[in-house]
Amino acid sequence: MTDKPEKPKSAPKVSAKKPVASSEPPPITDDPIVDRLRQQFPEAVLEAIQLDWPTLRIARDYILRVCRFLRDDAEAQFDFLTDLTGRHIPDAEKPFQVIYHLYSFPRNARLRLKVDVGQDEAIPSVVEVWSGANWMEREVYDLFGIRFENHPDLRRLLLPEDWEGHPLRKDYPLLFRYNRWTQEHLNMIPFDPEGEYTGKFE
């Protein structure tokens, strides 16, 4: 492949027997944009490591300011939000993560931002920085249940408005046939209002 990422790890060995533990990715020390960001917001950047793209862990309260700074800064110029998604890590102290992939047209560079979000915490919306974040945040809200503060129109995107639960959470079952919504709307079996619709693995 010609498009090989500059993997900082030792060349990954693919073993058929046991999972390979990857070595720790190196921290970013000499990136001017990270330095500027640290100068501007001393408490915002919790961690900066070099994965396939530079990856920064940002404090939750700073994400909107950091995004606006990265978009408007004359050196960073991250004028395009490629992707916004979430992740559920049940064992972590803060079980949710929101992941931003930014792209800069003038510099042809990507940057990944990660924000840890606690169980019942909300995260500032970045729709006012990039309008494209609107549906992406709605999807994260829909599938993970992470709320976004000051989102102009935070509704479920893919699932019905009265659906219960958030499917991409790890504790949500894969086969969830006996749930309240399908019983009420699809007439599969008579709906018992007293019934228990918690979902189970089949």
Added chain:
Amino acid sequence: MYQRDLGATEKGSPGIREMVLNMGPQHPATHGVLRIILKLDGETVVDLDCDIGYLHRGVEKICENRPYTHIEPYFDRLDYVAGVSNNLAYIEAVEKLAGIEVPPRAQYIRVILTELQRIASHLLWLGTHAMDIGAVTIFLYAFREREEVLNIFENYFGARLTTNALRIGGLFYDTYPGFEEQVRAFCRIFPERLNEYETILNENRIWLGRTVGVGVLTAEEAKDLSVTGPVLRGSGVKWDIRKAFPYEVYDELDWEVPVGENGDTYDRYLVRMEEMRQSRHIILQALDRLPQGPILGKVPKMIRPPAGEVYHSIESPKGELGVYLVSNGTSFPERLRIRPPSQINLQALRKMAIGHMVADVIALIGSIDIVLGEVDR
């Protein structure tokens, strides 16, 4: 229940002239099961809201519960008119994460197949988009050539749409005898056929009336809305992932990125027509350089990428198709996010449609080129 408050429900009845109209999900011009709630003033669109999710199958959830080798068929069923491109996005992400090398012959064949797929997808777009606007002849013409491509796919994989074409580390099949001749024969007739379509459309007064100046999206708006692919290029941004972050062997081949000027429906049409010409050009070059050799690299029986994460994207016919893959070191992915280009492009519909007629909404849906299998996943 599902709609954004467009002023019709809680805040009293709509104004004297305004009315709310439901379009879809069972509407042939929405290309699947897209539902749009339109707020109209006479025939002019004042506001609209898209309701998606009728085809939601939870592909991302399913993929978290499948081994890496079993996931590929699910990608065929995202953008089901461009199966090979979808396969490529996933396969390359896994290869990048696991550090698997792909032999050059497989890379060239992948380029040929994805470019053929781009032509097939754009031909389907051309036929249906033009038919939505009222040109029925072009639909039959475009499907005639699409059939040729699908025949090549059928000979190659035994399937026409859900090809399941590639394997982690290369390809499953080598080319069949006569593959090269069949592809070259298609490339020989294709420019003439493209000229035929353009004779019908390019200076057609009805076509111009329905597309020129309709749904203008400026470059700034397009970037702000995260729009990619032909829609972004139609707005005049010369950006293509095949040039920006070349994958496979695109950096060895010589081709141009077409761009529009005005960002209207007509320019997006011109961009896609030119893209088909460029795809043909890429295919011919790749055929000339096609090396001999193995088609499958060294791949372990169980794919267990080291713990880590990767974001990889390719230029699918619809735009930037990205795969964000997080591995925890086992044979099941920890998290797999698909960045669906047509869903994110569909967000721009509201911006494009406001101020235009109801009939223009039909033209704009076609112009964005959505496939609901990918929008809803």
